[in-house]
Amino acid sequence: MMDRRSLLLTGTVAAIGGGWILSRNSARAAPGTYPVQLSAAQWHAKLSSPAYAVLREDQTEAPETSPLLNEHRRGRFICAGCDQALYSSTTKFDSGTGWPSFYAPLAHAIATRQDVSMIIPRTEVHCSRCGGHLGHVFDDGPKPTGLRYCMNGVAMKFQPA
Numbered sequence: 001m002m003d004r005r006s007l008l009l010t011g012t013v014a015a016i017g018g019g020w021i022l023s024r025n026s027a028r029a030a031p032g033t034y035p036v037q038l039s040a041a042q043w044h045a046k047l048s049s050p051a052y053a054v055l056r057e058d059q060t061e062a063p064e065t066s067p068l069l070n071e072h073r074r075g076r077f078i079c080a081g082c083d084q085a086l087y088s089s090t091t092k093f094d095s096g097t098g099w100p101s102f103y104a105p106l107a108h109a110i111a112t113r114q115d116v117s118m119i120i121p122r123t124e125v126h127c128s129r130c131g132g133h134l135g136h137v138f139d140d141g142p143k144p145t146g147l148r149y150c151m152n153g154v155a156m157k158f159q160p161a
Contacts, residue, residue, distance in 0.1 A: 036082040036130035043081070051080045054152045055132035058117070058124075063098025066153020071100070074161040077151075082130035084109060086156060087149070095141070095148055100156070102149040103141045110149075112137060125149060 038046065043056050053059040068077065077087040077100070086109045087102040095101035108128060115124035115136065125134045134155045141148030 034127075034129060034131040038130075047081065048154070050154045054155045055079075055081045055127075055130075055134075058133040060135075061099075061152045061154045066100060068100045068153035068156060068158055069098070071158050073158070076106075076159045076161070077102075077156045078159050079127040079130060079132055079134075080155050080157050081127060081132040083157075084127055084129040085159070086110060086127065086134070087151075089161075093142055095150065097148075097150055099135065099150045100153050101141070102151065103143075103145045103147055105149060110134065125151070 040056070044052055047055060050061060054061055071077075071089075071092075073089065075089050076085045077089070077092075078085050085106050087105055091102045091104045093101055093103060105125075110125050111128045112123050112125055115122045123137045125137050126132055127134060132155060133152075135149065135151040138148045138150060139146060
């Protein structure tokens with residue numbers, strides 16, 4: 001039999017957990033809102049498991065694991081889901097965070113929305129063409145923008161110039 005304290009604790013935990021689940025589901029790309037749309041089965045067939053987890057399920061790759069972290073050639077970083085050009089290599093910098101970072105995206109390449117999945121609001125970055133989750137943007141980057149687009153490398157591919 002539950003006492004009042006246990007009942008209140010259980011209810012609080014359930015409310016927080018339910019809010020977290022709702023916020024995670026609302027952070028995902030909404031169907032029908034992007035030019036490139038595929039079914040879950042089509043995305044699974046097109047993407048590696050890690051890329052699917054990041055792009056379609058809003059996961060985060062482990063830091064220091066992306067080969068793109070040490071990519072320093074001239075070229076463009078493109079979406080692993082739809083091949084849209086996202087960032088120029090000229091805007092890439094070493095943020096020391098363990099993820100590829102850029103101070104500016106290419107024009108019209110990305111879209112943003114508020115992400116409250118970690119309780120503290122952040123700004124999520126996703127591909128404007130397929131809605132794939134790329135990472136987050138923070139206001140602690142270098143000049144000229146002062147922004148740090150902290151991207152999951154598995155969500156992108158590199159296209160040399």
